[in-house]
Amino acid sequence: MFLPHPQLISLMQMWSARAAGILLYIMILSLLSGISGMASDNNPVIYDYSPYFLVYKDGSVKRLKAEEQTPPGLDPLTNVDSKDIRISADVSARIYLPPININSTSTKLSLILYFRGGGFCIFSSASPIVHRHLNGLAAVSSSIILSVDYRRAPEHHIPVQYDDCWAALEWVASHRSDVEPWLLDHADYDRVYLAGDSAGGNIVHNLAMRVGSQGMISSYSLKLAGTILLDPYFWGKNLTASEKAADPVLRKKLDQLWGMICPESTAGNDDPRVNPLAVGAPSLADLGCTRMLLCTSEKDAMRDRALMYYEALTKSSGWRGTAELYEAAGEDHEYYLNHPDSNSTAMLRARIAAFLT
Numbered sequence: 320m321f322l323p324h325p326q327l328i329s330l331m332q333m334w335s336a337r338a339a340g341i342l343l344y345i346m347i348l349s350l351l352s353g354i355s356g357m358a359s360d361n362n363p364v365i366y367d368y369s370p371y372f373l374v375y376k377d378g379s380v381k382r383l384k385a386e387e388q389t390p391p392g393l394d395p396l397t398n399v400d401s402k403d404i405r406i407s408a409d410v411s412a413r414i415y416l417p418p419i420n421i422n423s424t425s426t427k428l429s430l431i432l433y434f435r436g437g438g439f440c441i442f443s444s445a446s447p448i449v450h451r452h453l454n455g456l457a458a459v460s461s462s463i464i465l466s467v468d469y470r471r472a473p474e475h476h477i478p479v480q481y482d483d484c485w486a487a488l489e490w491v492a493s494h495r496s497d498v499e500p501w502l503l504d505h506a507d508y509d510r511v512y513l514a515g516d517s518a519g520g521n522i523v524h525n526l527a528m529r530v531g532s533q534g535m536i537s538s539y540s541l542k543l544a545g546t547i548l549l550d551p552y553f554w555g556k557n558l559t560a561s562e563k564a565a566d567p568v569l570r571k572k573l574d575q576l577w578g579m580i581c582p583e584s585t586a587g588n589d590d591p592r593v594n595p596l597a598v599g600a601p602s603l604a605d606l607g608c609t610r611m612l613l614c615t616s617e618k619d620a621m622r623d624r625a626l627m628y629y630e631a632l633t634k635s636s637g638w639r640g641t642a643e644l645y646e647a648a649g650e651d652h653e654y655y656l657n658h659p660d661s662n663s664t665a666m667l668r669a670r671i672a673a674f675l676t
Contacts, residue, residue: 366473366579368572371441374473374579388445397458401450404499406467406490410483413444415457415464416501427507429462429544429675432488434469436517436653438552439480439580444468448656455659460672463506465491469522472580477592484522485529488513492539510544512675513608516653520551525592530607545610547671550652553624555594556587565620573620594624596631603628603636611642612674614667618651645670 366374373381391401391413398418405411417428433456435442435449442449444466457464469483491511497503513523523546530543554562554577562570577584577593584590591600611632615625626644633642647654647663655664 366575368440372473380474386441386443387447388443389447389450390445391450394454397454399454399457401454402501403444406487409470410486411444411468412487413450413453413466413468414499414501415453415466416505417457417461417463419505420461426505427510428505429460429510429512430491430502430506430508431456431460431462431464431512431514431547431675432484432491433464433466434484434513434515434519434522435466436515436519436550436552436656437471438576439472439477439518441471443471448659451659452656455664456668456671459665459668460675462512462675463501465502476583477581480518481522481525481529481592484526488526488530489539492541494539494541509542510675511541512545512547513543514547514549514671515551516549516656518552520548521553521593523548524551524553524595524606527606527608528595528601531605532601532607534607543608545612545674546606546608547612547614547674548625549614549655549667550616550619550621551613551625551628553594553621553628554588555597555624556589559623559627561623562620569620596624596627603632604638606632606638606640609640610674611640612671613642613644614670615644615646616650616652616654617646617648620652622646643674 362376362379364373365376368374370383372383375381391403393400400416401413403411403413433453435444435446437446444450445468449466453464453466456462465487467484467487469480469487472480491502491508494508513526515521515523527543527546554573558570562573565573574588577588577590581590581592584592586597588594589597591597594600595603613625613629615622619625629642629644632638645667647667650663654661655667658664
């Protein structure tokens, strides 16, 4: 009978203990992996807006990529200058100053408070397509533009975005903006406009309604000269023809958007803030402006709803103002961002410039 050497027995015992330790470590890792998997199963993705972000059941948000940022400064193509300022702890803005015509009879320029699009969720005032768009608009319209950088959904739910933009308007209206030399030296406070594209157009509508109901502008003796809505984001439970004709994937995301950014809403897509024509919505007669330019795009999924808004505003609301409608033939949503050098974009900028005069 073979009897192992005592040193061999000791070695075997040592390796046995080490193997048991490795096995225990593997078991712990397996258990932890299982717990992690269970946590993921219990916290699934409920909104997938790839390639931008994911929203999980617990409300957490995962941004999928860093967004490109363009610094302010003198634009060599338009000679428009820009700089970033702070309005409050939560709100910043980028100001655009076009070249000043020293031979002009007017030393003051129209002031546009501009609210970007992006479904309330993406882009910023420093996004390249936003920056390029506003350089071009400021140059053609000879206007000062204050591009408001509101906080984004889905990390911040509606009405945070409205409140941030309202704070910027109040900052201008109260003339606290006089501490900013570009505005103090060049802005005409009798020609203040609200403008925005897509979600920004939605913000314009809701701020104008708030001005009409609260009278904030008159309390500060500031004249709101008009509003400009570009491809405004309006939606509703009952789809229009243009919405039904949209790409199914796009339509699904648009149909889910309001519920994601405003989960507290009980009316869903018929919330008056996203569907101004919903049953029980405040009357458009309360809009706190007397001039409006509504710009649509022929191929935009939201085109029909914008046209319905225009018809209701001008024919049945009782609003005592003047509205103008401009439609870009053959173009899709926010073409002016995606094709800044196109003839259609040049025509749109010229139309806005004419509205401001």
